[in-house]
Amino acid sequence: MTTDVIVIGAGTMGSMALWHAARRGLAAVGIEQFAPGHDRGSGHGESRMTRTAYFEGPEYVPLIQAALPLWRELEAEAGAELLTMTGGLMIGPPAGELVSGALRSARAHGLACEVLGPAEAAARFPQHRLAADEVALWEEGAGVLRPERAIRAAAGRAVALGAELVTGVRVTAIEADAGGVAVRAGGTVYRARRAIVCAGPWLGRLLPDLGLPLTVERQVMAWFPAADPSAFAPDRFPVFVHDRAGRPAAYGLPALDGATAKVAIHHGGRLADPDAVDRAVTEADTAPAAAFVAQTMPGLTPAVARSAVCLYTNTPDLHFLVGAAGPPNVTVVSACSGHGFKFAPVMGEVAVDLAVDGRTRHDVAGFSPARFAASGRVSPG
Ligand SMILES: Cc1cc2nc3c(=O)[nH]c(=O)nc-3n(C[C@H](O)[C@H](O)[C@H](O)COP(=O)(O)OP(=O)(O)OC[C@H]3O[C@@H](n4cnc5c(N)ncnc54)[C@H](O)[C@@H]3O)c2cc1C
Known part of the structure; x- marks a missing residue:
């Protein structure tokens, strides 16, 4: 079976993207260098805050309002608070x-x-x-x-719905190929139509050619x-x-x-x-x-x-990085500048929408990696 989408990183955003991909019935593979719920990235520490009256900007409010019911859906599916x-x-x-x-x-x-x-x-x-x-x-x-529990819940639901999750393997390259993308990890080349990159703190290292100002x-x-x-x-x-x-x-x-x-x-x-x-x-x-x-x-x-x-x-403006970047068929959802956890389930949906449909009903235009292109530092795909 041809893989529809590879999700790189099964931390906060990646676990949710994998969950949404699996919910949509896509053939999805997640690749995580550690294991879901680990304590070396951005998604650990027992608790995360969600709030709706968002001082960072009213444009975030509809996204939070979309995320809240998704948190409840994930709770219901996973049977976890x-x-x-x-x-x-x-x-x-x-x-x-x-x-x-x-x-x-x-x-x-x-x-x-x-x-x-x-x-x-x-x-x-x-x-x-x-x-x-x-x-x-x-x-x-x-x-x-509850961050660790939420990440494990999303990854677990994705696998239960048919996604494959490869853990303990680091992706070292993402390249364009005839069928979409080729992803190199642990001596294996994984091929798919598209890739979603949710590498969090490792994003700059994974896609250095983008010159992202992170x-x-x-x-x-x-x-x-x-x-x-x-x-x-x-x-x-x-x-x-x-x-x-x-x-x-x-x-x-x-x-x-x-x-x-x-x-x-x-x-x-x-x-x-x-x-x-x-x-x-x-x-x-x-x-x-x-x-x-x-x-x-x-x-x-x-x-x-x-x-x-x-x-x-x-990011320099402390807003997120969401959209096409790097090789063709690659969508990046990352760099949440210390306030992204609450949005994770809706960002997972956005990631899959953008990767598969090229558009989403959620307004994420302000998070486009292209906003850093003016400085010559990013070459959006
Ligand atoms: C102390 C602290 C407090 C916070 N408080 C809040 C809060 O109260 N509310 C809120 O909304 N947000 C909060 N945040 C922010 C929020 O937690 C982050 O925005 C969010 O976790 C970022 O998710 P991510 O998916 O980008 O990164 P991560 O969750 O770190 O996921 C990235 C994943 O990619 C994997 N990976 C990276 N590179 C590779 C590779 N090459 N191959 C394979 N796997 C790879 C990593 O191992 C990791 O699992 C806080 C963050 C911190 C650190």
Whole structure:
């Protein structure tokens, strides 16, 4: 049987693309250098935030709204809990990028939200300490996702629906050939009509000729003990982002282990080589999050209980990279700049739509790799 599509990378985006390809009845092969749910890329660390009033831009909102039911479909198919709605708090100065951006998205899309002043926020969410000039934008459409479980669920469903998944093998080349594409991996050449590349932090290494202006950034996550764990449980502690005027924002997620809440700093990490990441976490790595906890989260002890290193793959504008790039018949879905997980099931659908149909009903035009072509750095396929 001729393979319709090869998906390179079965991490966050690739596992979802493989799932969608299999759901469409395509003959699909996934190739993953490790195994689904591994801890060396971007899709691990117990929890991921989803939120709908998206400060990064109202254009993301329809994609989130499309992703949410897909998360529920994957849960139902896999019989696994992947998404717990908690609501969300965007905290910061009202005119800051976070609060004003979230409000703009909420208004543009008629999303239910409330702006709480410091006193009201303290009464309803005493886990946070707000400065006098800060507000908290509360939105209902936010929650916590389970990344490793979700990736394994999507990959597992893909295989159950007939996809082949090759693990422990690294793709070393993607070339055009008469039938579409030839993909070299572990001494084997896999041929298919099309390829979808979801290589995350390894994208620049896999397709160096594109000259994509990507950076891989080391990120440290830390978990802090809660004095009263029930106050940080998902039913009482919404996911949050806290805009810290001029410094990288802090964010946090509820205690999923019944003891510790995750708090980390968004960006501000050092550049990394995905094949040589320093995974030893030092006190200096966690000091910014610990200081934030000490200042603003009275119910948490600012002593790190556990920590982990993960990778962001950033574009210069911090928007995604989705579309044709490189050899003909190759679609890239990657470089989610530290905020892509929540979109994964819809991005998987988009990837298959673009690869197979050449178009998608979802608006992803703003993520085209061609936007970097003006600088002469990308040659879109
Ligand atoms: C600390 C941290 C916190 C985050 N928090 C959030 C959040 O709260 N909400 C949110 O929406 N997003 C969040 N993100 C971002 C989100 O997790 C990423 O955008 C997303 O996981 C990126 O998925 P990906 O598929 O591009 O990369 P990955 O999940 O890393 O997948 C890439 C896969 O490709 C494989 N691969 C690469 N090269 C090859 C090759 N040559 N051959 C075979 N296989 C290959 C890799 O092994 C890997 O499995 C966070 C990220 C980090 C690091």
